Amino acid sequence: MVHIHITGASGSGTTSLGHTLAERLDLAHLDTDDFFWLPTDPPFTTPRDADERIRLLFAEAARHDGWVLSGSALKWARQIEPFYNLIVFLRIEPELRMARIRAREIARYGDRIGPGGDMEIKSGEFMEWAASYDTAGPERRSLAAHEQWLETQKAPVLRLDSSRDIDDLVAEVLLHPAIATGAVRQRR
Numbered sequence: 001m002v003h004i005h006i007t008g009a010s011g012s013g014t015t016s017l018g019h020t021l022a023e024r025l026d027l028a029h030l031d032t033d034d035f036f037w038l039p040t041d042p043p044f045t046t047p048r049d050a051d052e053r054i055r056l057l058f059a060e061a062a063r064h065d066g067w068v069l070s071g072s073a074l075k076w077a078r079q080i081e082p083f084y085n086l087i088v089f090l091r092i093e094p095e096l097r098m099a100r101i102r103a104r105e106i107a108r109y110g111d112r113i114g115p116g117g118d119m120e121i122k123s124g125e126f127m128e129w130a131a132s133y134d135t136a137g138p139e140r141r142s143l144a145a146h147e148q149w150l151e152t153q154k155a156p157v158l159r160l161d162s163s164r165d166i167d168d169l170v171a172e173v174l175l176h177p178a179i180a181t182g183a184v185r186q187r188r
Contacts, residue, residue, distance in 0.1 A: 002066040003083045008090030009133040011101035013162040018070025028064035032071030042119045084155035086178040090162040
């Protein structure tokens, strides 16, 4: 059973790599946003109770022999950390990351995030929060918090520059000894 956690800043490509890698390995793809946030409109406004997040995550993980968990589970999902076979930490230049986030926000929400839109203020707050990832302290999701957390992990950590082509990133993960030596079925 393979359990991979892909993490990094918002906009670093954790979900994209997680989805592609899970498909290639024929594993379930789990995303932390699906457990952290209640389904609302506008989305990503109301966090779930921490105990409920963990209950839902464990219930979904238990349904699958192996999985790829993408996103950030800092501080709220410590109970699942012992199951990780590999942690993939994605980094990307802040300017490129923010350009990706802006494009994603526009593609997802269009005019809703523009002037006068019902998501204008929340989107602006999110963009400000995301832009501070590389400079914020460890009290919140930030580079400092991720680095502190990575130092405590028992699973091997693979650090990748996510500005590279996704097929190259997948290939590098598949070559990591924690994955390459396991009995992992790959889709051809």
